[in-house]
Amino acid sequence: MRFTPRSEIPPAVFLNDPDEVAQLCERYSRMDGPIGFDTETSGLDFDGLLVDSYVVGLCTHDHRVAISTYESGCSEILRTLSKFLPETQDRHCGWNVQYDWNVLYGYTKYGFGWSRPIELETCWADGMKLFCLFDEEGEDTYGNRRLKDRARHWLGLPMNDFDSIAQKMGFRWAMSENRDLAIDYATRDAWAHMGLCMLGQKVTESMPWCMACPECGSYCYEQDPRKKHEWKCIHHGWVSGGQPLTMWDWHVRRDIPFLKLLQRMQIRGTPMDWAYLEESIQPLEMALEQKKREFYRVIGDAFYAKYGVRRAFNINLNSHDQLRVLYHGTYDRDGNPCGFGFKQGDKTDTGNASMGKKSLQKLMAVQQAPGVLQLLEFRKLDKILSTYVRGIIERRFPFDDNLHGIFRPWTTTGRLLSRDPNMQNFPTRDVVVMLPPAAPYVPTIEEMTAGNAEGWGMSLEEAEEELAQPQYQEREMRVNIRRAVKAPKGFKILCADYSQLEIRLTAHESRCEALIKVLKDGLDMHCYAAARAFESALNGVGYDEIYEAKQWDDGDTGPRHLELFKLAEPGQAERILQARLQGLLPAEKPRAMETLAKVASMRARWDGTEDGFGEFVQNSNPELYLEACGLLGTRDYELLNLRKSAKSAIFGIIYGIGPTGLAVQITEATRKPCTVKEARSLIESIRDVVFPGIGRMINRQKHTLRTKGYVRTGMLRYRHPAGIYSGDHGKRARAERQASNSPIQGLAADVVMAAMLAIEVDAQMNAWGCSLFSQVHDELLVLVPEEFADVALERLKLLMEISHGVDTPVPLTATGHAADTWDEAK
DNA sequence: TCAATTGGCGCG
């Protein structure tokens, strides 16, 4: 029996009788062919892992059924399903099956009562993922809504709108009051899944992928352009006669196992130190309050200085609108001054004055806008508190206390996305929280030494000694969200990442000889590019000198740094800074003064040891550090800037940056103005002269896009950017940038995916009890019993390096650490 | 009251 997409949809039946369900399952088991598979649930907690109740929707080519699992007799029905579903799993046609697998696996109140009866391992196809392989990129690429659109578009199938009813009125209500509609909905989805998966199979079977080596079966990704039947096997060289594979094979062999792996990661969850998060709430709140008060004070004073009027400000620091009025507004309707009336600088997309970090800093530097430092501090702390502390705490999973974020494989480039919460954007750096002194009141020296009724009557020495007590000092606390990702007792976290993955894959993709040589020789490519691109201006200074200078920017504490810091006698940095103060704009002075104070206090606190120095460097920003070492304005500092420029250019080129964008970028990175002309020539020089292969690669990808309508990664996965034939020049240019970038980003994603699959099935890793629980694009996180931490780390890195199966001209190397927290393991 | 939009910012 053949399913045709436009065939008549059969009527739907509802079953809640155990015997009838058993009979039906019997019948479905006996026949063969795809089974449409779906679940409808009462709630959407934790991506289906925690629902009250659910209904299973199934269909075959001539039958649709909704099976109730929460009414009387549901335990028996569930027992039937827990046998039937695994038996037939390799016939299931799903749509985002991770969700349905979670529903069946997860905690459900009815039936077995908060238990986990069914675990499915695989399915025949997942339409959502399958369509990503070939369907056009729409406005709304993700989400369930696309099922409706695609069913209508590809199958001509009318879809109803039970979703919104169920969501508004509750699933149980909808099932009881609107049962016919509900049944039709649940089974219609299953029907659409089946139709779309079968259609997707047809389409993807006609998309060539790679060849399986006739000798060893490994995937060969490289085809001889002249002799089309010959493919390059990483083990056997040029071979022919192997089995040609299609994107359908990719889906079956790679995507389906990967979906299961992602679901495993989801149900394992990320182990968290909840106490750490809880404990950081109050300090963050206090610091926020403090920053807000400082902001009000600073703008209040400035307002008074400008208008001679005191005004109480009660601005919401999160409101762009109110900030816009404050900085750019002049007089309100009643003729009262309401803002500073600064001239507008950058604009947002909609033409409003930008209140972003960059624009505010510009406003501060050029027009002496007050309160910017306080506002930016406030934003930083607020981000941490609201997104990462509160946002994560509220997703604590009640059953195992882990964090069960969602991983989905749906991005246009093949990368994963992570949400609820997004665990791929946890801040990497510490955030410093300054807390007010513990003492409720800090007296001034004058008060302490005054002899009158209000004074303390102390001598100057006594007063100073008293003020030096810890309770009068501002306290500094560091918060790092990655510290909250913590292995439970007896376990360690392994964190391993690829070094320069995208760069190395650029070398692979472009076959650029210069780039390959740089990476093979272990040179620093940014230094190399700087040396070559600025050759004529460097007067014989070359790679080595720039590399020497780079050491200053490393953040690691080489002996040279220590020596220089020792040599720079106390006060040297301070003197240099003082001298610099003369030449600064008034608005830049507060920052410089702040730096000065920090250097002084750092030096005062430095205990003279190497460890202490390391801490000093770590806790400083690079610029502060350079200032402390008296390095600003030296030749090394200039070389450092050249390297920074080259680095910006290299990343920019990979992203398809334009001269204007790069000029801005370099100006920011080096804090020295870069003209558009300079930026343009730098781009051309690096792209076409220093690494000419990169320029050729970009042109090749653009050409492929224009002629074929898609580009492919090194593992031969496809991407179809939207807008390639658009009349809008901007849209077309965007598609071209995507085309030159996604083969790289996509191949990186493919490599990591291959490594993850290898790690998941690796007998040794499993024997040691390792479990992969998170991924951040080029970084993998594994939980391991501590006695195996060291061996497992080595194995993990090895698997990452060898299991991708791509014949790269430079090895893909991994580095990593084992520790109790993610922060330490990074 | 709720969904959608906007602006800003975290990550690789």
Next chain:
DNA sequence: ACCGCGCCAATTGA
């Protein structure tokens, strides 16, 4: 007018 993402708070519009 720099690739790929997700989340938060405020605001807006129905």
